[in-house]
Amino acid sequence: xxxxPARRELANAIRALSMDAVQKANSGHPGAPMGMADIAEVLWxxxxxxxPADPTWADRDRFVLSNxxxxxxxxxxxxxxxxxxxxxxxxxxxxxxxxxxxxxEYGDAPGIETTTGPLxxxxxxxxxxALAEKMLAGQFNRDGHTIVDHNTYCFLGDGCMMEGISHxxxxxxGTLGLGKLVAFYDDNGISIDGEVEGWFxxxxxxRFRAYGWQVIPNVDGHNAEEIMVAVENARANTSQPTLICCxxxxxxxxxxxxxxxxxxxxxxxxxxxxxxxxxxxxxxxPFEIPADIKSAWDAKEAGAKAQSExxxxxDAYQAAYPELAAEFTRRMASELPAxxxxxxxxxxxxxQEKGEKVATRKASQNTLDAFGPLLPExxxxxxxxxxxxxxxxxxxxxxxxxxxxxxxxxxxxxxxGMTAIQNGLCLHGGLRxxxxxxxxxxxxxxxxxxxxxxxxxxxxxxxxxxxxxxxxDGPTHQPIEQLANLRLTPNMRTxxxxxxxxxxxxxxxxxxxQDGPSALIFSRQGLPCMERGSEQLAEIEKGxxxxxxxxxxxxxxxxxxxxxxxxxxxxxxxxxxxKNIRVVSMPCVEEFLAQDKAYQDSVLPGDVRARVAxxxxxxxxxxxxxxxDGKVIGMNSFGASAPxxxxxxxxxxxxxxxxxxxxxxx
Numbered sequence: 001x002x003x004x005p006a007r008r009e010l011a012n013a014i015r016a017l018s019m020d021a022v023q024k025a026n027s028g029h030p031g032a033p034m035g036m037a038d039i040a041e042v043l044w045x046x047x048x049x050x051x052p053a054d055p056t057w058a059d060r061d062r063f064v065l066s067n068x069x070x071x072x073x074x075x076x077x078x079x080x081x082x083x084x085x086x087x088x089x090x091x092x093x094x095x096x097x098x099x100x101x102x103x104x105e106y107g108d109a110p111g112i113e114t115t116t117g118p119l120x121x122x123x124x125x126x127x128x129x130a131l132a133e134k135m136l137a138g139q140f141n142r143d144g145h146t147i148v149d150h151n152t153y154c155f156l157g158d159g160c161m162m163e164g165i166s167h168x169x170x171x172x173x174g175t176l177g178l179g180k181l182v183a184f185y186d187d188n189g190i191s192i193d194g195e196v197e198g199w200f201x202x203x204x205x206x207r208f209r210a211y212g213w214q215v216i217p218n219v220d221g222h223n224a225e226e227i228m229v230a231v232e233n234a235r236a237n238t239s240q241p242t243l244i245c246c247x248x249x250x251x252x253x254x255x256x257x258x259x260x261x262x263x264x265x266x267x268x269x270x271x272x273x274x275x276x277x278x279x280x281x282x283x284x285x286p287f288e289i290p291a292d293i294k295s296a297w298d299a300k301e302a303g304a305k306a307q308s309e310x311x312x313x314x315d316a317y318q319a320a321y322p323e324l325a326a327e328f329t330r331r332m333a334s335e336l337p338a339x340x341x342x343x344x345x346x347x348x349x350x351x352q353e354k355g356e357k358v359a360t361r362k363a364s365q366n367t368l369d370a371f372g373p374l375l376p377e378x379x380x381x382x383x384x385x386x387x388x389x390x391x392x393x394x395x396x397x398x399x400x401x402x403x404x405x406x407x408x409x410x411x412x413x414x415x416x417g418m419t420a421i422q423n424g425l426c427l428h429g430g431l432r433x434x435x436x437x438x439x440x441x442x443x444x445x446x447x448x449x450x451x452x453x454x455x456x457x458x459x460x461x462x463x464x465x466x467x468x469x470x471x472x473d474g475p476t477h478q479p480i481e482q483l484a485n486l487r488l489t490p491n492m493r494t495x496x497x498x499x500x501x502x503x504x505x506x507x508x509x510x511x512x513x514q515d516g517p518s519a520l521i522f523s524r525q526g527l528p529c530m531e532r533g534s535e536q537l538a539e540i541e542k543g544x545x546x547x548x549x550x551x552x553x554x555x556x557x558x559x560x561x562x563x564x565x566x567x568x569x570x571x572x573x574x575x576x577x578x579k580n581i582r583v584v585s586m587p588c589v590e591e592f593l594a595q596d597k598a599y600q601d602s603v604l605p606g607d608v609r610a611r612v613a614x615x616x617x618x619x620x621x622x623x624x625x626x627x628x629d630g631k632v633i634g635m636n637s638f639g640a641s642a643p644x645x646x647x648x649x650x651x652x653x654x655x656x657x658x659x660x661x662x663x664x665x666x
Contacts, residue, residue, distance in 0.1 A: 005293045007224045010045070011037040012280045013080060013293050015253055018072035019276060020286045021093035021100070023267045028094060028102065031250040031263035032070030035188050035221070036155060039246055042227040043153060043184075044077055044299070047235070051303030052082035055110040058332045058429070059310050061150045062113050062129045066122025067157035067186065068103040069265065074112065075100045080289070080297035083111040087287055106427070106455045114427050115455050118447050120163030121420050123183060126154035127169040128424015130181035130241070131399075131409070135379065136430050138405030140328050145317040147310070147328065150180065151235065157186045158196050161204060165448075168417030170241075174212025177401030179238035182231065186221070188250040194261045205245060214240040221246030239401075253280045331377045331430045334514060340374055344508040347371070351500040352537060355529040360563070361464040361522040363503035365390035371507060372396075375432065379425055381409035382436040382462075383418050389436030389464045390522075415441045419448035419461065426457040432511065434460035438470075439479040439521060442486070452517040453491040459517040460510045466496065467616035468651065469564055470524045474641030484621040486519045487589050495588045496521040496615075498566035499529045502587045505540045509591070523564050525644055530566065530585070543591025544584055544603055548573055551580030557610035557662045560584045560625055565614045565633075565653065572658035579666065582608075586625075610665040616653050631661040 014037040022028035043063075050060045065074045072093065078085040085099065089109070092098035099109035103117035113129070116122035130152040137148040160166050173181060185204065189196055205217045214237045216230045227246070234242035251263025254276045268276065277283070284290060318325035330337075347370045351363075358366075372378055372393045382391040397406035411418035415437045422433040442449065442463055452459040468478045486494040493513060495506035503522065510518035530547055539545035548570055549555060556579045561569035566585050573581040584603055586592055592600065604611075604625065611630040613622035619634030626632060633653055640647060648654060 005296050007041055008038070009293060010296055011041040012253070012282050013289055013297065014040060014073060014076040015280060016277070016282050016284070017076040017079070017090055017287065017289070019268055019273055021072050021075070021090050023270065023273055024091060024286075025094040026267050028072060028267065029069040029265050030072070030268055031190070031265075032067055032157065032186065033073035033076065034252045034254065034263070035248040035250045036070065036073055036186050037252070038222045038224060039155070039184055039186075039227055039248070040073060040077055042224050043231065044081060045297070046228060047231050048153070049150060049306045050299065051307045052111070052300050053304060054307060055083065057307050057310075059148060059150050062126070062152045062428070064113055064122045064126040064129070064152070064154040065104060065116055066126065066154055066160045067119065068116030068122060071100070071102065071104050074104050075109070078109065078111040080294065081299040083109070085109050085111070091287060114424070115451060118451065119159040120165040121448060121451060123154050123156050123160055124165050124169040124417055124420030124448070125424035125427060126152050126181060126183070127173045127178065128421035129428040130173070130178040131176060131421065132425045132428035132431055133180050134176070134178060134404040135399060135406070138403065140324055142317070142321060142324075145313070145320060147314050147317050152181050154181070154183045155186060156183060158189070158191050158200055161185065161202070162200055165416050165420060168414040169421060170208060170211050170213065172412065172414065172417060172421070173241045175401065176399065176404070177212070177239050178241045181241040182234040183241065183243050185243055185245045186248055187245055188248045190250045190259070190261050190264060192261060192264055208243045212240060214242040215245065216242065217245045219244055219246045221248035222252065255279050327376065328430070334429065336511065337374055341508070341512065343374055344371060344504070344511075348501060348504045348508065348537065351504050352529070352532060354500070356500050357526050357528045358500060359523050359526050360497050360499065360503045361390045361524060363497070363500040364462065364507065364520065364522050365393060366500065367504045367507045368393035370504075371511065375511065376407075377430065377432045379407055379409065379431040379433045380435070381411050381418060381422075381433070383411050383415045383441070384413045385437055386410070388438070389462055391434070391436040391462055411435065415444040416448055419445035419459070420451070422459050423448060423452050423455065423457055426452070426459050427455070432458065432460070434462055436462035436464060438465040438477060439463035439482050440465070440477055442482050442519075446485070449486070449517065450489060453489050456491060456515045457517060458514050461517060461519040462522070463519055464522045465524045466521045466563060467523070468635070468639040468647045469616060469644045471644040471647065472641050475638040478639035479617065480635050480638055481618045483521065483615070483617045487621065491516040493518045493588055493590050494521065495519065496563040497587045498561070498563055498585055499527050501529060501532065501537070502540055502585070506587060509541055509588070521563065525564060527564055528567055530570070540587065541591070542595050542599065543588035543593070544586035546582055546603055547585040548583040549580065550574065550576070553580070554605060555582035555608055556580045557612065557666055558582045558584055558604060558608050559658060559662065560586055560611065560613040560622065562586055562615050565616055568653070568655045568658055569614055571655035572662065575655065575659050576662055579662075581662065610662065612658060612661045612665065614653065614658050616648070631665065633657050633661060
């Protein structure tokens with residue numbers, strides 16, 4: 001009877017698959033998978049609770065490969081343990097249509113928890129997942145009944161450590177005591193440019209200790225026993241996140257390229273792979289995994305057992321707390337309360353009846369007061385601007401290290417970290433996050449916003465102080481190009497409402513949306529409530545609609561506006577006596593463009609060539625709607641420091657300017 005494969009043999013299966021796949025593609029990063037294979041073998045075979053047959057099991061451990069260029073490590077693990085990643089998928093690494101893309105892409109293959117590639121965002125997502133676990137445990141677990149109890153594991157490298165986002169999220173993770181988060185630092189001392197000691201000499205151990213983490217230093221990343229002890233110590237500390245610092249050799253096993261940048265981002269070459277097989281004692285052909293090694297890796301039986309044991313616990317919980325169990329099931333399935341849309345519509349009608357003049361940031365808060373009690377899954381927050389963003393509603397309870405049962409996260413001045421953590425909250429499931437900052441500081445978070453769109457995550461991004469209308473803070477705080485940036489992002493919905501009614505509609509649509517992020521753009525200054533009929537009220541959610549027409553039949557001219565400038569458009573239209581002027585409010589361009597052509601033409605008839613757009617943002621964006629013969633009243637420069645009224649006059653964004661533009665076209 002043959003003996004079971006040794007740990008090193010099992011780890012070598014990862015190394016072999018990784019170097020073979022990269023070689024076949026003639027593209028990729030073999031060094032990281034080969035260097036981290038021993039760590040991965042211990043973690044996935046001795047500690048990870050997961051079920052390859054059900055990758056969405058609610059209480060599974062989450063694994064994030066933050067240094068996503070080492071994607072073949074993850075694909076190898078998924079294939080070996082029994083997920084739906086075939087050997088043919090491995091052979092088609094980095095090829096068109098293959099689920100094994102160059103960097104892990106969420107949704108392409110089962111078991112990929114998040115898209116990684118931009119360094120540092122994986123650890124940020126992992127912080128979000130660990131935070132979600134802690135919040136849900138606080139909200140649902142009861143004495144004698146623990147249904148939320150899993151770990152989040154993350155691999156990260158020198159590049160992730162250098163990225164500023166890692167500082168933001170690691171600091172917050174320590175403050176919030178995310179004890180179920182275990183990060184493995186692949187300390188191989190090599191990046192693309194060579195040995196990192198020339199540009200990265202941080203005392204990483206003391207840095208993370210200062211954040212409030214437990215740090216386990218000087219672990220030999222190629223010694224299974226040392227790795228096992230480190231993971232056990234990490235799991236034993238549930239009050240602090242843990243960083244396990246693993247000293248590894250990049251490209252481990254490659255006689256001529258291990259420990260060098262040569263193995264980081266390029267195929268080893270056929271000759272070097274032959275030498276590596278010999279050095280590792282791997283006596284098998286390309287993509288060949290012996291049956292005994294494949295069997296030792298297979299996690300389907302253990303996964304089914306782990307999930308079955310959890311299901312028994314959940315059944316007992318369901319018997320003791322049927323309402324909580326039903327709520328947990330609903331939220332993990334990303335289902336909204338059955339009556340949410342109906343109650344949201346009732347509130348929208350109430351806003352129209354009241355006709356209040358308030359800043360739309362305040363209208364947003366009022367909407368949260370109305371919608372919040374309907375949505376226990378809401379998890380709000382702000383990057384240290386809660387009082388300005390108006391993101392705290394009456395039912396908010398702060399999340400702390402000692403009590404995570406709340407629904408509001410104080411992110412501090414960490415816009416990038418906040419947005420990426422929110423992505424992690426979305427990916428984990430059970431929570432619907434929203435987070436606020438000033439619109440101009442979307443720039444700090446830009447790449448995390450993009451990742452939300454790439455992953456189709458329903459992250460709700462609240463951006464206030466939406467234009468030069470914020471006034472005296474000046475050009476550094478006045479957004480100009482940000483609206484166009486958001487609108488040009490695929491799979492994004494950007495709402496800039498003009499009043500309380502459109503604000504409530506934008507929130508409703510953001511909550512209903514499950515397949516991508518929504519940016520809600522709100523004003524600092526007070527805005528009047530527009531007059532509307534029931535038909536117009538119903539059309540707001542289509543993104544653009546006829547708000548006002550001063551005459552019958554086909555209009556002579558159309559004015560398109562958003563946000564605070566809708567009021568200017570209405571004033572201008574009414575001043576153009578003797579002319580049939582249509583005012584189109586377009587709170588969400590992307591939603592309008594998603595409507596059928598018949599509806600679009602009914603709002604913007606093609607035979608009306610006299611068109612003016614007005615928005616206190618970059619003017620060029622709107623020529624797509626007014627044509628080169630039309631006119632745009634907007635910004636062509638950065639702002640200035642002055643009271644809001646003075647700025648609108650100075651930059652000629654006024655009702656008079658709109659009126660003159662229409663007259664010039666007619």
